[in-house]
Amino acid sequence: MMNPRNPASRIVTGLPLVALLAAFGCGGGDQSGRPGGGTGTGSGAGKPDARARKVVIQNIGSDTMVNVAQEWSAEYKKVAPNVSVEVGGGGSGVGIKSLMDGLTDIANASRDMKASEKELARKNTGKDPVETIVGYDAIGIYVHKDNPLTEISAEDLAGIYGEAKAITKWSQLGVTIPGGRDEIVVVSRQNSSGTYAFFREHILKNKDFRMGMQSMSGSKDVVDLVSKTPGAIGYSGMGYKTDEVKFVNVSARKGEKAYGPSIGTVRDKTYPLARSLNMYTLGAPQGEVQKYIAWVLSADGQKIVEKAGYVPIEAGK
Amino acid sequence: MISLLKIMLLLALVAGVLYLMYLIYRYCERTMVTLIHICGVSAIVFVFGIFFFIFREGAPFLLKDFDFGGFFLSDKWYPTSEENPRFGILALVAGTGSVTVLAMLFAVPFGLGTAVFISEFCGRKTKEALKILVEFLAAVPSVVWGFIGMMVMNPLIIKLADAPVGLNVLNAGIVVGLMAVPVIVSIAEDAIRAVPDEYRAAAEALGATRWQVVRKVIFPAAKSGLLAAVLLGVGRAVGETMAVLMATGQSINIPFDGNAPFFHPLQSVQTLTATIAAELGEAPSGGHHYQALFTLGIVLFAITFAINLVADLIVKGIRKGK
Numbered sequence: 001m002m003n004p005r006n007p008a009s010r011i012v013t014g015l016p017l018v019a020l021l022a023a024f025g026c027g028g029g030d031q032s033g034r035p036g037g038g039t040g041t042g043s044g045a046g047k048p049d050a051r052a053r054k055v056v057i058q059n060i061g062s063d064t065m066v067n068v069a070q071e072w073s074a075e076y077k078k079v080a081p082n083v084s085v086e087v088g089g090g091g092s093g094v095g096i097k098s099l100m101d102g103l104t105d106i107a108n109a110s111r112d113m114k115a116s117e118k119e120l121a122r123k124n125t126g127k128d129p130v131e132t133i134v135g136y137d138a139i140g141i142y143v144h145k146d147n148p149l150t151e152i153s154a155e156d157l158a159g160i161y162g163e164a165k166a167i168t169k170w171s172q173l174g175v176t177i178p179g180g181r182d183e184i185v186v187v188s189r190q191n192s193s194g195t196y197a198f199f200r201e202h203i204l205k206n207k208d209f210r211m212g213m214q215s216m217s218g219s220k221d222v223v224d225l226v227s228k229t230p231g232a233i234g235y236s237g238m239g240y241k242t243d244e245v246k247f248v249n250v251s252a253r254k255g256e257k258a259y260g261p262s263i264g265t266v267r268d269k270t271y272p273l274a275r276s277l278n279m280y281t282l283g284a285p286q287g288e289v290q291k292y293i294a295w296v297l298s299a300d301g302q303k304i305v306e307k308a309g310y311v312p313i314e315a316g317k
Numbered sequence: 318m319i320s321l322l323k324i325m326l327l328l329a330l331v332a333g334v335l336y337l338m339y340l341i342y343r344y345c346e347r348t349m350v351t352l353i354h355i356c357g358v359s360a361i362v363f364v365f366g367i368f369f370f371i372f373r374e375g376a377p378f379l380l381k382d383f384d385f386g387g388f389f390l391s392d393k394w395y396p397t398s399e400e401n402p403r404f405g406i407l408a409l410v411a412g413t414g415s416v417t418v419l420a421m422l423f424a425v426p427f428g429l430g431t432a433v434f435i436s437e438f439c440g441r442k443t444k445e446a447l448k449i450l451v452e453f454l455a456a457v458p459s460v461v462w463g464f465i466g467m468m469v470m471n472p473l474i475i476k477l478a479d480a481p482v483g484l485n486v487l488n489a490g491i492v493v494g495l496m497a498v499p500v501i502v503s504i505a506e507d508a509i510r511a512v513p514d515e516y517r518a519a520a521e522a523l524g525a526t527r528w529q530v531v532r533k534v535i536f537p538a539a540k541s542g543l544l545a546a547v548l549l550g551v552g553r554a555v556g557e558t559m560a561v562l563m564a565t566g567q568s569i570n571i572p573f574d575g576n577a578p579f580f581h582p583l584q585s586v587q588t589l590t591a592t593i594a595a596e597l598g599e600a601p602s603g604g605h606h607y608q609a610l611f612t613l614g615i616v617l618f619a620i621t622f623a624i625n626l627v628a629d630l631i632v633k634g635i636r637k638g639k
Binding site: 120197212 | 394408
């Protein structure tokens with residue numbers, strides 16, 4: 001149209017649009033605040049008036065623990081039908097980060113919280129994170145089922161994974177892979193994973209990993225890749241074992257006896273790569289969260305730990 | 318209080334919508350013009366908004382700890398190291414570069430060939446069927462492509478190429494190449510179709526064969542469109558994340574060296590995009606690692622910006638030359 005446009009009328013037409021946008025903006029902000037509110041009901045569920053209401057407990061964190069956490073959540077529904085435990089993975093770091101930001105009631109972590117993280121959590125929320133050990137895991141050293149290797153020392157593992165690349169061939173370990181590939185395919189985790197940090201601390205003594213590893217983004221991915229690659233070695237939670245891969249026994253030092261990951265060797269710490277599985281809460285757990293963690297520690301809860309391939313805590317501890 | 322605020326907001330919303338409808342009815346023309354203005358301007362706002370956001374998150378790293386040599390010229394990417402964190406992105410850039418180059422080696426001949434066949438050589442029915450199939454190819458989600466790379470191509474490459482591991486540049490190159498094909502085909506086909514039929518008729522009247530027509534008439538005439546198609550394919554390959562995360566093997570490694578044949582497609586690599594995707598989730602916000610990942614985002618942004626700029630300049634140059 002050829003209408004002359006006068007600026008004043010344009011402003012008038014523009015105004016309601018601005019109002020509209022503002023309304024949308026505020027509405028959105030209000031909604032995004034809601035999940036936090038839901039979490040609040042979970043934490044504050046200890047109050048007597050919350051008895052009949054539906055309670056949601058947020059439980060985010062470790063990839064290693066996500067399967068067992070989901071089992072717990074499903075089983076707990078039968079014990080306490082009004083409580084729903086929402087489980088999320090992402091990694092120990094994600095769980096701890098969410099705990100600091102007040103986005104989760106319980107953070108699962110397959111590593112211990114660092115001092116700096118505890119400090120940050122205290123600064124952000126004014127509460128101290130409290131640790132509850134809910135089970136044990138061992139990091140298994142996985143190889144392809146056709147690999148003749150049966151045991152390895154921690155030093156040799158450091159040689160394979162360390163930055164110096166001291167060991168790159170299977171023949172250096174006195175092993176011949178069926179199919180004739182001599183190069184070791186080194187399978188690892190992405191550098192922000194809790195399992196990665198644990199392996200670095202206990203095998204590499206906090207020195208750096210080598211370059212050119214296959215950095216997988218999940219515990220299961222490591223085992224998947226090893227199961228498809230005859231010349232591969234990888235580390236991952238012991239619960240991820242399949243028939244396509246096998247564990248290699250690990251000795252703490254060259255010449256010492258090597259042990260495979262099992263309930264006995266993890267509990268008496270003869271297996272060198274055992275670790276605790278932790279749940280962190282802000283302050284001592286209270287109300288429904290406390291009840292849930294108590295149930296996780298009970299015989300019923302610990303049965304699920306064992307079924308998932310991990311090591312339950314010893315009764316009475 | 319909150320519920321009162323909500324009700325007020327809802328009322329404001331309803332009033333706003335009603336007022337808007339009234340205005341559209343009353344001043345239809347002007348309202349639509351304003352709306353279209355806002356849509357047009359929004360693209361600029363979004364681009365600058367994204368750039369501002371990425372830059373704001375990455376800036377502390379860029380301003381404080383940035384070391385040009387250690388960042389661009391080192392392949393040591395140890396953002397979470399306990400004793401010595403290092404942030405060298407050379408291997409990540411090499412990863413993105415190698416996957417993109419290999420993908421284009423597959424996608425450009427394949428994509429342009431398909432476009433030429435669809436628009437010049439096949440009958441109408443085949444043409445329609447092929448176009449639908451190519452569009453179908455474009456609709457396959459990238460995670461499915463990654464799955465194919467991981468589950469189908471991985472064992473195949475180990476078996477056929479005798480590689481120690483099948484997740485590598487070759488795998489990702491083929492997967493990303495196939496992903497870029499539909500982009501290249503649809504734009505190249507448009508460009509070829511835009512060449513006037515008189516050109517073809519004239520060439521054929523002079524006794525040219527169909528291949529000669531394609532090579533000597535269609536290609537030169539559609540030059541800028543074909544180039545745009547290829548560069549958009551490159552953009553797709555550089556920006557692809559999920560499929561490369563699953564198919565490259567995620568290994569910080571430069572697949573080039575001094576030994577013949579200089580480029581080793583059977584080695585695993587890690588791209589810029591996949592690094593951000595794999596590591597950002599667990600990087601504590603505000604920490605060094607987090608900021609370094611956003612700096613990677615700035616680098617990625619700069620690369621795609623440069624590709625688009627070059628494409629624009631070339632296309633403009635060709636137009637001027639005509």
